[in-house]
Amino acid sequence: MRANYLVCYDITEPRRLSRVFKLIKGKGLHIQYSVFHCSLTWQTLLELKEKLNRIIDEKNDDVRIYPLPSEEKVIIMGCGDRVPNGVEIFIE
Numbered sequence: 001m002r003a004n005y006l007v008c009y010d011i012t013e014p015r016r017l018s019r020v021f022k023l024i025k026g027k028g029l030h031i032q033y034s035v036f037h038c039s040l041t042w043q044t045l046l047e048l049k050e051k052l053n054r055i056i057d058e059k060n061d062d063v064r065i066y067p068l069p070s071e072e073k074v075i076i077m078g079c080g081d082r083v084p085n086g087v088e089i090f091i092e
Contacts, residue, residue: 004068005045007036012060019055020063023048037068 007024011017011034024030027048028038040048045065052063 002039002041003045003070005038005040006066006068007038007048008064008066009034010062011056013057016055016057016061020052020061023051023055 005028007028009020009024011020024036024038027040027044028036031037038048049065056063
């Protein structure tokens with residue numbers, strides 16, 4: 001079973017930043033500079049965490065993986081145009 005996650009990162013070194021971006025880009029939808037929406041199985045999530053752990057510098061980099069509620073409702077304001085498949089949009 002898949003679950004949805006918001007993956008956000010702040011990487012201090014350009015080479016590591018590039019590696020993290022490429023890794024996560026293969027797993028999810030790039031929605032902002034350092035933010036991805038990922039639909040992952042539990043096994044894929046564990047693999048992603050393991051690979052990220054090998055890339056990042058834990059003293060200087062910050063990666064956060066937030067589980068999203070199962071009911072997918074997103075509010076987009078401004079110029080956002082990338083929406084994950086199956087997500088309902090509510091514009092205020």
